[in-house]
Amino acid sequence: MLDLKRLRLLRELQIRGTIAAVAEAERYSPSSVSAQLALLEREAGVPLLRRAGRRVVLTAQAETLVGYADELIATMERAESALAASRTEVTGTVRVAVFQSAALALLPGTLRSLADRFPQVRVEMVQHEPESALHETWAGDFDVVVAEQYPGHATARYPGLVWRELMSDAIRLAVPSVWQDVSGLAGAADAPWVMEPPGAACRHWGEQACRLAGFEPDVRFETADLQAQIRLVESGNAVGLIPDLVWAGRDRTVRLVELPGNPRRTVFTAVRASGDERPAVVAVREALGVTAAGITGK
Known part of the structure; x- marks a missing residue:
């Protein structure tokens, strides 16, 4: 055998x-x-x-x-x-992969909610880029992934993964607060840019948005850390494309400019279909949904 x-x-x-x-x-x-x-x-x-x-x-x-x-x-x-599911208590360990801005905005409230309602559920969280985290969740390394999808940029679909939308947030051009003359994307054509490294979905989407506006962005700074991106914008050293979720729980310290078509990013969870009904996984996804609804007001 x-x-x-x-x-x-x-x-x-x-x-x-x-x-x-x-x-x-x-x-x-x-x-x-x-x-x-x-x-x-x-x-x-x-x-x-x-x-x-x-x-x-x-x-x-x-x-x-x-x-x-x-x-x-x-x-x-x-x-x-x-x-x-046959037990009276919800217990177990849930391994969660999540990208940075979702970790900052969603995880604290989610963990507090779980601690109150399901104290026997242990959450182990790893910050992970969405593209690779989806693959590793399919492979079995994680139980739940919180990932993102940019408009017009389809995220890879893996067989046996069940998706559920958590929320969507607007993407805006972030410029230093003293730059009052920038009123649209084309107005930042000559500015230094900060973007995520090549290969990331948001980098590809951002470059395409700039090209549709008629220019190639001068990307002088590359970092996947949105907090670092914001600091570069705050200090007057760059402009960037920042999703609204990053501002959850903090003051907006830069000027935000609307983009053509008001693009929105989708934030979603995915789990393996075979583990979709495990009570601890259900509890984590529901807690994430409640926290996301509190942020979006829906």
């Missing part, structure tokens, strides 16, 4: 690409992972791995097994959710 733990390691290898990455994710040594996969290969009676240079890749038979492993792991997660 095939061992489910070893099947999980084979699935991890398909997702992560190398034995070393699987070992790091599963907190094993690379030699232990290799040994377990060798045992699985003997159990299966067919070759599961083949050498490709210095790496190993999955054979066609291994890819078939991974498909069944996905189903088995999802079934186990649904079984665990059903057992948890």
Whole structure:
């Protein structure tokens, strides 16, 4: 009979690409992972791995097994959710991945609410960029991800993830408060810009917005830290495109200029469908929704 733990390691290898990455994710040594996969290969009676240079890749038979492993792991997660739902208390650990501005605006109120209503729920939070956090939630590293989607920029969809919108917020041009002559995006064409590093959805969206306004932004500063972006704008060193959520619970210290079409960003949660009904996960998503509604007034 095939061992489910070893099947999980084979699935991890398909997702992560190398034995070393699987070992790091599963907190094993690379030699232990290799040994377990060798045992699985003997159990299966067919070759599961083949050498490709210095790496190993999955054979066609291994890819078939991974498909069944996905189903088995999802079934186990649904079984665990059903057992948890049968208990009278909501308990358990929920691993949450969240991007910075959502962590600052949503997590404090969410955690207070959970502590009051569900004291046996333990939340472990990691600040993570949305693009990679969605993939890692699909892979099983997190139970809940709080992510974002910019207008006209579709976020990657992973099979088996269930999305739920939390809120939307306006995106505006932030300029130093003393810059009273800037009335639109084109007015900042000659200014130094701060944006997130290349590859981020908001960077791609921001550059496209500037190009539609007829100019290429002079991006002199790159940081994923929106607090650092705001400081650069406050101090008169840059302009930037800032979503409204960043101002939750703090004074607006820059001048905000409306953008053409009044674009809005969508903030959402995603969980694996197999764990969607686990009571602790339900409690976390509901608490996030209540906190978001308090911010937006909806």
